[in-house]
Amino acid sequence: MHAWAEVWLDGRWLSFDIxxxxxxxxxxxxxxxxxxxxDACPVRGTRLGGGGEIMLTNAEVREHSQQAQQQ
Structure with a gap:
């Protein structure tokens, strides 16, 4: 996971992966x-001790019709 920047230019959003x-x-x-x-960190807190760590993520994206979104 990482951050990227967005700018509103010529009537649309442009995104840049710095x-x-x-x-x-x-x-x-x-x-x-x-x-x-x-404001937007995925996890927050304090971690004590040594050793390694792993963050696993999974996302499912489904496309919906415009009509279904309005209902």
Whole structure:
């Protein structure tokens, strides 16, 4: 997981993946929006001790028709 920047330009949103130095073209899934990291961080807390850690994620995206969204 990482952050990217978006800018409103010429009537549309343009997204830039600063981490990978590229334009973001629908390859990312927005989990949160915020002004800074604390507004949108996926996890928050304190971790004590050594050892490794792993964060596993899974997302399912389904396309819905515009008509179904209005109901």
């Amino acid at each position: 981490t990978n130095n590229t334009r973001r073209l629908n390859q990312h899934l927005r989990l949160a929006t915020g002004l800074d990291y604390l």
